[in-house]
Amino acid sequence: MKTNNVNNISFTNAGNIGTGLKVASKIIGIQEGGAGLSNIRFIQDSATGLVPKAVFARSKADLGENTFLELSESVLVYYFPTILGEGIFRKLYSKKLPADLKKQIATPAVDLLKANNPSVNKKLLPVKAALALSAFAIPLVEYTLNYFKNLMTLKVFKQSDFENIANLNKKKSENTEQAKKVENSAKKHIKLAAGIYSVCLALSALLIKKGENSKSLQNISEIILAPGTKFFKNNKKKADFFNKYFSLDFADNNGKLALSRGQLTSCVLVGGAGYFGASKDRGKQNFLETLFRYPLVGFYIICGNELLEKGFRKFLYKNGKCKELINDKLEVPNLKDLRSIAEKHGGDIDAMYKKLLKQKVLIAGLPLLFGIGVMGFFIAGTSNLFTKFRYNRDVKNKEQVKK
Numbered sequence: 001m002k003t004n005n006v007n008n009i010s011f012t013n014a015g016n017i018g019t020g021l022k023v024a025s026k027i028i029g030i031q032e033g034g035a036g037l038s039n040i041r042f043i044q045d046s047a048t049g050l051v052p053k054a055v056f057a058r059s060k061a062d063l064g065e066n067t068f069l070e071l072s073e074s075v076l077v078y079y080f081p082t083i084l085g086e087g088i089f090r091k092l093y094s095k096k097l098p099a100d101l102k103k104q105i106a107t108p109a110v111d112l113l114k115a116n117n118p119s120v121n122k123k124l125l126p127v128k129a130a131l132a133l134s135a136f137a138i139p140l141v142e143y144t145l146n147y148f149k150n151l152m153t154l155k156v157f158k159q160s161d162f163e164n165i166a167n168l169n170k171k172k173s174e175n176t177e178q179a180k181k182v183e184n185s186a187k188k189h190i191k192l193a194a195g196i197y198s199v200c201l202a203l204s205a206l207l208i209k210k211g212e213n214s215k216s217l218q219n220i221s222e223i224i225l226a227p228g229t230k231f232f233k234n235n236k237k238k239a240d241f242f243n244k245y246f247s248l249d250f251a252d253n254n255g256k257l258a259l260s261r262g263q264l265t266s267c268v269l270v271g272g273a274g275y276f277g278a279s280k281d282r283g284k285q286n287f288l289e290t291l292f293r294y295p296l297v298g299f300y301i302i303c304g305n306e307l308l309e310k311g312f313r314k315f316l317y318k319n320g321k322c323k324e325l326i327n328d329k330l331e332v333p334n335l336k337d338l339r340s341i342a343e344k345h346g347g348d349i350d351a352m353y354k355k356l357l358k359q360k361v362l363i364a365g366l367p368l369l370f371g372i373g374v375m376g377f378f379i380a381g382t383s384n385l386f387t388k389f390r391y392n393r394d395v396k397n398k399e400q401v402k403k
Helices: 013-031 036-055 061-091 109-115 118-132 137-156 176-213 215-225 228-233 236-246 263-283 286-319 337-344 350-403
Strands: 004-006 009-011 252-253 257-258
Touching: 004 176, 036 061, 036 286, 036 350, 061 118, 061 137, 061 252, 061 263, 109 118, 109 228, 109 350, 118 176, 118 215, 137 176, 137 263, 176 215, 176 263, 215 228, 215 252, 236 263, 263 286, 286 350, 337 350
Parallel strands: none
Antiparallel strands: 004 009, 252 257
């Protein structure tokens, strides 16, 4: 039988699946790959953040600063944790660990605590906590990006007033005092982030040097890496929730350090402080626009797509759809397993594979498209409209007061 390889699946004639399915399967393959969370979140961020904002850009300054912000923060958040954690600090911090423990650096702290091996945990947890703190540069830089954006817009486009950037005020008059305020605030908060990171590095050094023999530093390590396990020992549901969304521990990508859900949450929360602070510096309308948009987008980035997928799977299962793939636990097999499932059904393997692939694309693709359409274009468009509405209303009210 002649075979072709598409996403490591063999077909009698790969061309029969069509270009659309090939592209969709490639995207799913990225999502389910080793760096899946980083890659798929980068795609989602670009699709739901950059593209809609570019389409609805209100001026060159608006387009320029959104392009700078969206691309820089996506690359920073989704790829630098691995670069810093795996490429730099892992080698630096694990030098004194025995060879067998060096291999366990990527093992989640939650699993290490469950194994309950005190001699191992005393050595490993402080090192892992030091890694997590050193990687906290990511959310701190995310925090500063909005202030750097303000400085860039001020330098390149000579604008500091959001009403001019968003093309609300047709007169486009700039206030020098406002510009100075934006500049000083940006520099102040960038220095603040640098100061906080210096404390993180100092604590990391202390953990590496004295963590193994200090009960206090052991407790700090557990709080950083497994807050749910530390604070909710008698409540598994709460423990799992806090470990998933608030742990600064890295995820395990086949023995390598990768972006975790908790790190992603920290970036959204710390970065959000930067969003609100930098927008407040540029006026009321910028702050209100951020207040409308950021909570929705931030929630979606952390867990929105996951919730959409689970809800959609439940809907399909209850209605007897995609029954070859969705089991009673609402679990769906990975792309690489579809061929073996097709073979078990017998008959025309290629036809069955194509059917399974269509179901897989439907299950994974529709929530993603919903995110792009609703969380991307709809929110970007309505956000701009609401800002324009608020501005016009305020102008009208001021005119009435003058009369």
